[in-house]
Amino acid sequence: MNKRFPPISPKLPVMMHGADYNPDQWQHDPKVLEEDIRLMKLAGCNVMSVGIFAxxxxxxxxxxFAFEWLDRLLDSFAKNGIYAWLATPSGARPAWMSAKYPEVLRVEANRVRNLHGMRHNHCYSSPVYREKTAILNAKLAERYANHxxxxxxxxxxxxGGDCHCDYCQAEFRKWLQAKYVTLDALNSAWWAAFWAHTYTDWAQIESPAPHGESMVHAHNLDWRRFVTDRTVDFCRHEIEAVRGAGPELPATTNMHMIEGLDYRRFADILDVVSWDSYPTWHEAEDDSQLAAYVSFYHDLFRSLKKKPFLLMESTPSLTNWQSVSKLKRPGMHKLSSLQAVAHGSDSVQYFQWRKSRGSSEKFHGAVVDHVGHEHTRVFADVAELGRTLAGLTEVVGTPTPAETAILFDWDNRWAVKDAQGPRNMGLGYERTVYAHxxxxxxHGVPTDVIGSEDDFSGYKLIVAxxxxxxxxxxxxxxxxxxxxGGTLVSTYWSGVVDENDLCHLGGFPGPLRRTLGIWAEEIEGLYDHDRNGVRLAGGDELGLEGTYEAHELCELIHAESAEVLGVYTDDFYAGxxxxxxxxxxxxxxxxxxxxLKDDFLGAFYRKVAGxxxxxRALEADLPVGVTAQIRTDGDSDYVFVMNFSGEARSVPLDGRPYxxxxxxxxxxxxxxxxxxxVRVLKRSSK
Incomplete structure (x- = not known):
């Protein structure tokens, strides 16, 4: 039973391989543009993102309007079997616009308007900015939608980012009125009686500010939600402007782990999810912890639409903006690129194709270096990967068969960080999620990263x-x-507040109390040097025994209907x-x-998954630093076995023919x- 998604574009039903391309920077030198076509074909690159900041x-x-240079480029692409993701250039506006219409520039939280410059320095509420983007987008669509x-x-x-101008203040108030209808409802949800914050007129409400209100947690939470909704609305506005002339073309926007936006809200308006990944490989001798972190985000972005995504940006060599610009060691380019494919990407794309000659990204990695030819180590790595990707066409469109999910909500993330206790030196929410x-x-367990509004019914194990x-x-x-019949794993500091960041009454973990069968009475934050322990007696179906180290946070709970599997070893709550x-x-x-630390989590999840x-991708014991991921069409499984350990590893398979x-x-x-x-293995799904 073949189950696969159609290719992202019927024009290019293969693995997409390419880069951000900035020919607008090289219009003075046509020979460079001619050479680029030759090099793209030599590197096995079949798609470029064009016009992003043009x-x-x-x-x-x-x-x-000046489209002739883009006409020539796209016509040349078509003649040479190369394709384009055509960008709307709203990421950075031209200087003439900032000068004539200063309202398009952002106002920061301190209420000071920015000068022209940088990128993402524009107001999503500005009528002028919306008008100008719609005009240009429509012209691009009219000219190129059928190219x-x-x-x-x-x-x-x-x-990313937010704006605090008068337009955005007005939109924020409209958003709040639509949500709460009455000021009484808003004051109740915001617990506004605290510090005499009760509002008597909608006009009194402003966005959080460093020199104004910033301590009402529900206010902060609603502002973050509003910023997401405003950004999604602007993205929708851009998509609508290009849809008229080319409704069949898919639309995406490249995401980049920005904490300020709830990316799940973009899923409904995008045809395909894409994201930009820039790990700091080789910070440690063993890259496995970093690889697991990157895998979490691959799983997250795949899960937004539950289908293949695009790796829209990565570096073929190094970055120039991280604290240390370290080169990828031999093999890492292929390994890290196929890691994305293993977790559901149908592309490997880079920033950038050719290094800029000047400005802030002139030393950022690229397929083509300043030397301008193909005789470089990086180009050879890219060309090798191009050959590999060309042989993975049958993987295109295949889903990831995850029966496990991690619950990861943006508003929970925001609320945790704003909680003011119990450990203000660092609650480590993301660090905790990454560890689980x-x-x-x-253990090679395919895992989705879902939100609380998603459907839970297709999973056997949910970790929250x-x-x-x-x-x-x-x-x-x-x-x-x-x-x-599902299995749930939850932890300390759960079920504490509702969607308005108001504490649940009647005992924590609030709405989870019956499900978990416990009452959490107190939680203690520990200093970094403090330690406790958890002793497990074994004898239950997990069969775990011994003592494991506990640190940072200890909750004092009462078992109600729950069975006790382990007890504290130290302090006044020992036992x-x-x-x-x-x-x-x-x-x-x-x-x-x-x-609890990694040794416990590893042992625990091995048992719980069983x-x-x-x-699991492979029903075998994987060596330390080696993982396996799977994609399948229901007839054939594609198992990616990857070694991030920094050492050679011998990996047992599970007895099936590969x-x-x-x-x-x-x-x-x-x-x-x-x-x-890294090896890509194929087996029968039967």
Whole structure:
């Protein structure tokens, strides 16, 4: 039973391989542009993102448009079998616009308007900015929507940031009125009686400010939600402007782990999700922890639409903006690129194709260096990957069969960081989520990263670390999930506040109390030098025993209907529950009352994944630093085995017949992976 998604573009039904391309920077030298076509073909690159910051080249004066250079480029692409993601250039406006219409420039939280410069320095509420983007986008669509080289729309670039101008203040008040209807409802949700913050007129409300209001947590949370909605609305505005002439072309916008935006809100308006990944490889001798971190984000962006995504930007060599610009070691380019494919990407694309000659990114990595030819180590790495990707066409469109999910909500993330306690030196929310995900990644467990509004029914195991902000509805959904036979893992600092950041009354973990079968009475933040321990007696179906170190956060809980699996070893709460399991309906829910380290998480999730019956990519013991990920069409499985350990590893397979997709040779009972090695194996799904 073949289950795969159609290719992102029928024009290019293969793995996309390419880069951000800035020919507007090289119009003075046509020979460079001619040479680029030759080099693209030599590197096995078939798609370029074009025009991302080209507004000044496309509209050098207000109302004066210059498309001839882009005509020549796209026509040349079409003649040479190269395609383009055509960008809308709203990421940076031209100087003439800032000079004539200063209202398009952002106002910061201190209420000071920015000068012209940088990028993402524009107001999404400005009527003038919206008008100008709509005009240019419509002209691009009219001219190029049916061009044979264009495969889709690249909307703007790495949306982010907020604006506090009068337009945005007015829109914020409209947003609040639509949400709360009455000031009484807003004052109640914001707990406005605290510090005499009660509002008596909508006009009194302003966005959070460093020299004004910043301590009302529901206010801060609503501002972040509003900024997301305003940004999504602007992105929608851009998409609508290009849809008229080319409704069949897919639209995407490249995301970049920006904390300020809830990317799930973009999923409904985008045809395909894309993101930009820039890990600091080789910070440590063993790259596995960093690889697990990157995998979390690959899983997150894949999960936004539950289908293949695009790696829109990565570096073929180094960056120039990280604290240390380290070169990729031999093998890392292929390994890190195929890591994205393993987790669901149908592309590997770079910033950038050719290094800029000047300005802030002139030393950022590129396929073509300043030397200008193909005789470089980096170009050879890119060309090698191009050959590999050309052989992975049958993987295109295949989904990831995840039966495990991690619950990760942006508003929970924001609320945790704004909580003011119990450990203001660092609650480590993201670090905690990464650690739980990493334990699953190490065992080769395919994992989605979902939100509380997503459908839980397709999963066998859901992990919800630090679900501090837990709506009543989320609590009911998780309860139904467990009753229906699912396994839930939750932790300390969960079920504390509702969607308005108001504390649940009647005992924590609030809406999760019946599901978890515990009452959390107190939570203690520990200093970095403090330690406690958790002793497990074994004898239960997990079979874990011994003592594990606890640190940073310890919750004092009471087991109500839950069974105690482990207790604290130290301090005045020695002997009290630290790890519990509650059976409910046909399922079970585990609760970790304290922060435990990787040794425990690894052992715990190995057992829990087994008892929950979740699928692993390889049913074999993977060496330290090696992981396996899977994509499948229902007939064939594609298993990516990747070695991030920094050392050669021998990896046992699971007794099923495998064929190496690159060499077409049988894989045998085990495979040998050099440091930085990766193999793509094919097997029958039956």
């Amino acid at each position: 507004w000044a080249a496309l509209e050098p004066e207000e109302g004066v 044979p080289a264009v495969v889709g729309w690249h909307i703007s670039n790495e949306f 995900h990493r334990a699953l990644w190490e 670390p630090m679900l501090y902000l837990c709506r009543e509805e989320t609590g009911r959904k998780l309860e139904r999930f467990v009753e229906a 009290r529950p630290a790890l519990t399991r509650n059976r409910l309906g046909r399922g079970q829910a585990y609760y970790m009352a304290t922060r 008892t929950a019956g979740v699928r 064929v190496d997709l690159e060499s077409s040779e049988a894989a045998g009972d085990r495979i040998e992976l050099p440091a930085g090695g």
